[in-house]
Structures are given as structure tokens and as C-alpha cells.
Amino acid sequence: MAFPKKKLQGLVAATITPMTENGEINFSVIGQYVDYLVKEQGVKNIFVNGTTGEGLSLSVSERRQVAEEWVTKGKDKLDQVIIHVGALSLKESQELAQHAAEIGADGIAVIAPFFLKPWTKDILINFLKEVAAAAPALPFYYYHIPALTGVKTVRAEELLDGILDKIPTFQGLKFSDTDLLDFGQCVDQNRQQQFAFLFGVDEQLLSALVMGATGAVGSTYNYLGKKTNQMLEAFEQKDFSLALNYQFCIQRFINFVVKLGFGVSQTKAIMTLVSGIPMGPPRLPLQKASREFTDSAEAKLKSLDFLSFTDLKDGNLEAGS
Numbered sequence: 033m034a035f036p037k038k039k040l041q042g043l044v045a046a047t048i049t050p051m052t053e054n055g056e057i058n059f060s061v062i063g064q065y066v067d068y069l070v071k072e073q074g075v076k077n078i079f080v081n082g083t084t085g086e087g088l089s090l091s092v093s094e095r096r097q098v099a100e101e102w103v104t105k106g107k108d109k110l111d112q113v114i115i116h117v118g119a120l121s122l123k124e125s126q127e128l129a130q131h132a133a134e135i136g137a138d139g140i141a142v143i144a145p146f147f148l149k150p151w152t153k154d155i156l157i158n159f160l161k162e163v164a165a166a167a168p169a170l171p172f173y174y175y176h177i178p179a180l181t182g183v184k185t186v187r188a189e190e191l192l193d194g195i196l197d198k199i200p201t202f203q204g205l206k207f208s209d210t211d212l213l214d215f216g217q218c219v220d221q222n223r224q225q226q227f228a229f230l231f232g233v234d235e236q237l238l239s240a241l242v243m244g245a246t247g248a249v250g251s252t253y254n255y256l257g258k259k260t261n262q263m264l265e266a267f268e269q270k271d272f273s274l275a276l277n278y279q280f281c282i283q284r285f286i287n288f289v290v291k292l293g294f295g296v297s298q299t300k301a302i303m304t305l306v307s308g309i310p311m312g313p314p315r316l317p318l319q320k321a322s323r324e325f326t327d328s329a330e331a332k333l334k335s336l337d338f339l340s341f342t343d344l345k346d347g348n349l350e351a352g353s
């Protein structure tokens with residue numbers, strides 16, 4: 033297959049893995065979730081089994097089933113479905129990569145292994161290369177998230193240097209860090225390539241767009257996709273003060289929830305509230321968001337006009353209780 037394939041552009045929602053109150057995966061709402069992203073948020077790309085999807089808390093068999101369900105339900109509706117296949121075990125990662133290819137996913141992404149860690153660029157790239165080779169026809173994305181993997185000694189800029197020699201399917205970077213020097217240099221040093229540079233810190237996306245981001249992957253695009261798309265549109269039109277207004281508006285919400293304690297559990301509660309689709313509780317070691325959190329987040333969403341009373345769907349008042 034010729035590379036690059038169609039370029040991943042715009043917003044990519046990092047999907048939540050819906051669960052039942054018993055802690056099983058709730059496959060039954062994924063079809064609805066796809067429609068919600070496309071119709072209500074204008075988001076047509078997804079990133080499955082990543083941080084937000086609790087991918088590393090799922091069994092390999094669950095990860096395969098979740099990936100398959102998103103690909104099936106997203107068919108003819110979504111532009112691209114990227115599956116995160118990173119794991120501590122190279123074998124598991126390869127199995128998931130191969131599976132992603134078999135089910136017709138549009139790409140795979142991999143984080144650095146985070147228990148026994150690769151300390152140098154060469155070791156990390158050798159690991160990534162072995163995973164990528166298990167799916168030789170699929171675009172490969174490196175998912176840089178040093179705060180969560182603990183692999184902080186390999187800068188993304190360094191990793192990308194000469195990466196096509198090792199990973200011919202390399203097609204982009206998902207950069208979840210606030211180091212805009214590193215991000216900018218990834219863009220600057222690879223201008224001749226057709227790589228996708230996807231930024232992963234939603235509250236700072238505008239700065240990353242200035243630095244050359246070609247798209248973004250994030251948890252908030254599940255429910256702030258429409259607002260963020262307006263920011264992208266303003267940026268595209270070179271109306272930077274309007275774009276900044278949108279970014280500040282998004283920041284006000286994220287800043288508010290960050291102060292209350294914000295993570296995947298809280299994302300599940302907010303998405304339940306905003307979409308009306310039950311996301312359920314997270315899996316241990318995560319703990320369900322508190323009722324107080326959900327009530328405060330709801331009040332904030334309303335005051336920012338991100339949520340009107342009419343948007344509230346039946347039953348979602350129970351979210352996070």
C-alpha cells in the first residue's frame with residue numbers, strides 16, 4: 033500500500049469505553065455514540081482504547097471487541113477510526129495491531145511501554161517498529177504522553193528524526209504534552225513529510241495550531257467538539273481574536289473542572305450529562321466521579337452556554353451520582 037494514505041485531519045474524539053454498572057463493557061450504546069459524535073459534535077474521527085477509553089485497563093479480548101464494535105458502527109459514518117494498541121507486552125501489542133488491520137481500522141497508535149521502560153530513543157523505536165511491522169499496511173502513529181507513561185527521556189522531536197527508515201508506515205504523532213518547543217520542532221524538522229501532527233492538550237490547542245498542528249485528539253471533543261470546530265474554523269479564516277475567544281471559553285470550562293479534579297472518570301460523567309448516553313462508571317483503579325463534581329460541572333456547562341436545559345436528556349440527572 034502506498035504511503036501516506038488519506039491524511040488524518042481535524043478533530044479526533046478519544047472515545048470513552050461505555051460500561052454497565054456491573055463493570056462490563058456496554059457495547060449496546062456505541063452505535064448511538066457514533067451518531068452523536070457525527071451529528072451533534074461534527075466530529076468524524078475517533079481514537080479508540082486510548083487513555084480516555086481506559087484501554088490499558090481492558091483485557092486484550094475486550095480491546096479487540098471494543099475496536100471491532102467501533103469499526104462496525106462507524107462504517108460509512110466516520111472518516112477514520114484509529115485504534116490504540118500499545119501494551120506492556122510486545123506480543124499483545126502485535127496481536128492488537130494485526131487485529132486492527134483485520135477489522136479494517138484506518139490506523140494504529142502506540143504509547144511507550146511504561147513499566148519496564150525504554151530509556152533511549154533507539155530502544156523505544158525498536159519496540160514501536162516491532163508493533164508497526166505486525167500491521168504493515170496500516171498507518172502508524174506514535175502517541176507521546178510522557179506524564180502518563182513516565183518515559184520522559186525521549187523527546188518526540190528526537191524520536192521522529194529518521195523514523196521512516198525504521199517505521200515505513202509512520203504517519204503521524206499524537207502529542208499529549210505541553211512542551212511546545214518539542215512539538216514545534218517535530219513540525220519544523222519534518223516539513224517535507226506528509227505527517228499528521230495531532231495535539232492532545234485540548235485547553236492549549238490554539239497555541240499548537242499556530243505551531244503547525246494539523247489536527248487534535250482529545251477527550252473533550254466528545255462533548256466540546258462543536259465549540260472546538262468553531263475555533264478551528266475561525267483559525268482557518270485567520271480570525272485569531274475570534275479563535276482566541278473560543279479557546280478561552282473552552283479553557284474556562286477545563287480550568288474549572290481541573291480544579292475540582294479532572295480525569296477519565298469525570299469525562300465519563302460529563303459525557304453522560306451532555307450526550308444523554310450512559311457511559312457508566314470507570315473501571316478500577318479509577319473511581320466514579322462524585323455527585324458534587326457532576327452537579328458543579330453541569331452548572332458550569334450551563335453558565336457557559338455549553339448545555340441548555342433542553343439538551344438534558346431523560347435520566348442523565350443520575351450521572352455521577
Ligand SMILES: CC(=O)N[C@H](C=O)[C@@H](O)[C@H](O)[C@H](O)CO
Pocket residue numbers: 046083084208232233234235249250251252286
Ligand atoms: C491526559 C489526558 O487524558 N489527556 C487527554 C488526551 O490526550 C486530553 O484530551 C485531556 O483530557 C484534556 O486536554 C483535558 O485536560
Ligand SMILES: CC(=O)C(=O)O
Pocket residue numbers: 046047079081082083084085232249250251
Ligand atoms: C485523549 C487521548 O488522546 C486519549 O484518551 O488517549
